Amino acid sequence: MKEVQDFYFKKAKKEGYPARSVYKLEEAQQKYHLLKPGNKVLDLGCQPGSWSMYAAKAVGPGGLVVGVDLTSGAIQTKVNSAKFNFLHGDITDELMLDKVREIRGEFDVIISDMAPRTTGNKWSDQQHSLILSRRVLEIALEMLAPQGNFYCKVFEGADFKEYFDTVRRYFKMTKVVKPKSSRNESREVFVLGMGFKKTTQSEE
Ligand SMILES: C[S@@+](CC[C@H](N)C(=O)[O-])C[C@H]1O[C@@H](n2cnc3c(N)ncnc32)[C@H](O)[C@@H]1O
Structure with missing residues (x-):
């Protein structure tokens, strides 16, 4: 395992x-092409x-990346x-979302x-991870453009299936991705949603 860590x-x-x-992210991009030029x-959590950096390169000079994090630091x-x-x-924090909205109200990815x-504590770590992942889905329901893509880390555990089933309702294609570069002992997986069905939420 250490060898894999060292390699990446x-x-x-x-x-x-x-x-x-x-x-x-790169493994998902190479397989599913979720990021497109522009x-x-x-x-x-950038x-x-x-x-x-990877997303900004993948979408190129015509694109835009907005990153949010609790921690500050220069990103070149x-x-x-x-x-x-x-x-x-x-x-x-809703005020933070307002700052995102000021930059842009809709994102492709x-x-x-x-x-x-x-x-x-596995149970509590997983519950906290789910709170964050549910927040990401809420943000996506508001801010993701029709046909947009979604890629979100979640810790697998008791309520994971319910989360995944919820995400599934909003996308044409969904997958649980466990990249090779993710440590085997880590419970993290990534929920991929492609082809956002923007109307689903308003129809409910
Ligand atoms: C695994 S790191 C992200 C690494 C990043 N994707 C990269 O490739 O450099 C997770 C990040 O999520 C951030 N984070 C956790 N909870 C957050 C929250 N509620 N709001 C914003 N950022 C958060 C942490 O501060 C941390 O920097």
């Missing part, structure tokens, strides 16, 4: 990304910045990348690698 850690350093987590992307995107805006704060501060 070293690869990230070599490729100029601050975290190995970049490959959890897309406007909202990255929730620090230290690997996903934002690569050349030929989209414009990047960082917002410092808590995404569960919403990604979240947010994780709660883990306590070692």
Whole structure:
């Protein structure tokens, strides 16, 4: 296992990304092409910045990436990348969402690698992760453009199926993705939703 960690850690350093987590997005992108040139992307829990850097490169100079995180820090995107805006704060706070809305009300792709501060208590860690993931879905229901894509980290556990079944109602295609770069012992998985059915919510 350590060898795998070292491999992705070293690869990230070599490729100029601050975290190995970049490959959890790259693997999904290579298989499902969720990010397209020109897309406007909202990255929730973006620090230290690997996903934002990767997304900004993938969508290119015509695109936009807005990143939000509790932690602040400079994020330097690569050349030929989209414009990047960082917002410092808590995404569960409605005032923070207003700041996102001021920049843009609709995004083509919403990604979240947010994780709660883990306590070692599996049940409570999973419940906190679900609170964040449900928040990401709520934000998507408001801010994701029709046909938009969604990629969100969740800790698997007792209520995961209910969460996944809820996400399924809003997308043409959904998958549970466990990237190779995600540690086997980690309970994290990523819920992918492609082809947002914007009308579903208002029909309910
Ligand atoms: C695993 S890191 C993200 C790594 C990032 N995707 C990258 O590739 O560099 C998870 C981040 O989620 C952030 N986070 C957790 N809860 C949050 C919240 N309620 N609002 C905003 N950010 C949050 C944490 O501060 C942390 O930086």
